[in-house]
Amino acid sequence: AERALIQSEKLAAVGRLASSISHEINNPLEAVTNLLYLIATDEVLPPSLKPYVHAAQDELSRVSQIATQTLRFHRQSNKPTAVTPAQLVDAVLNLFAGRLSNSGIHVEASYSTATKIVCFENDIRQVLNNLIANAIDAMRTGGRLLARAHDAHHGGLEGVRILVADTGTGMSVETQRRLFEPFYTTKDLNGTGLGLWISKEIVDRHGGDLRVRSTQNGKMHGTVFSLFLPKEPPAVAASNSAPLKSPAVVK
Numbered sequence: 001a002e003r004a005l006i007q008s009e010k011l012a013a014v015g016r017l018a019s020s021i022s023h024e025i026n027n028p029l030e031a032v033t034n035l036l037y038l039i040a041t042d043e044v045l046p047p048s049l050k051p052y053v054h055a056a057q058d059e060l061s062r063v064s065q066i067a068t069q070t071l072r073f074h075r076q077s078n079k080p081t082a083v084t085p086a087q088l089v090d091a092v093l094n095l096f097a098g099r100l101s102n103s104g105i106h107v108e109a110s111y112s113t114a115t116k117i118v119c120f121e122n123d124i125r126q127v128l129n130n131l132i133a134n135a136i137d138a139m140r141t142g143g144r145l146l147a148r149a150h151d152a153h154h155g156g157l158e159g160v161r162i163l164v165a166d167t168g169t170g171m172s173v174e175t176q177r178r179l180f181e182p183f184y185t186t187k188d189l190n191g192t193g194l195g196l197w198i199s200k201e202i203v204d205r206h207g208g209d210l211r212v213r214s215t216q217n218g219k220m221h222g223t224v225f226s227l228f229l230p231k232e233p234p235a236v237a238a239s240n241s242a243p244l245k246s247p248a249v250v251k
């Protein structure tokens with residue numbers, strides 16, 4: 001138990017260090033991302049240069065992912081906002097547009113709900129970011145990425161369910177059992193094994209649910225991640241319904 005404690009203290013220290021570094025590089029990264037986007041979409045860009053710009057965008061998006069992935073626990077979260085599933089998913093899909101088309105992945109997004117959910121938007125985007133990055137990794141030879149959303153109930157809560165499905169490699173029973181463990185990865189040096197662990201943490205904090213279904217058998221290989229988010233995280237709901245203090249009572 002003591003070893004586990006020391007280990008968790010070490011992790012906490014590493015986390016704080018990583019998140020302060022990520023925080024510092026996030027703004028310049030975003031600036032470069034926007035500038036590259038302007039270059040990529042400029043009509044006068046010579047076609048011969050396009051592949052270079054796209055490659056630069058892809059690499060940059062990988063750096064951003066690493067930066068945002070480490071920017072987690074120890075950062076003070078911003079205020080919760082009300083957004084639709086479509087807003088959340090489309091924002092992340094746009095970020096990956098270059099990588100998706102370069103990888104020969106066809107995206108089908110359709111949403112049958114416009115319910116607004118209250119959430120920490122950056123955190124939920126981070127979750128979707130991890131799911132989509134994993135889907136791309138699983139479809140090295142192309143495939144289809146499906147994003148869906150509908151109204152749903154879970155654990156007595158009203159909310160929305162977002163599905164992210166891929167026609168990739170699928171995963172073994174062991175991987176399905178272990179994928180939410182920290183540092184569990186099948187990607188050797190290309191993976192951190194932190195993405196889904198962090199994602200689960202974020203979803204739990206929202207009072208939501210994240211689960212996976214995957215198959216490697218025959219023609220129908222692929223993976224479906226199903227993410228439930230309540231209309232309002234329980235913690236936010238509780239603080240909203242707390243009785244307002246009368247200014248006269250506050251000393």
Ligand code: ADP
Nearest residue numbers: 134135138179185186191192193194195196223
């Ligand atoms: P990482 O991507 O860095 O390995 P994650 O925690 O995001 O870490 O994922 C853990 C493991 O789960 C991956 O290494 C991979 O084996 C498996 N996995 C996650 N998503 C998918 C997917 N869509 N298709 C196939 N395998 C997946």
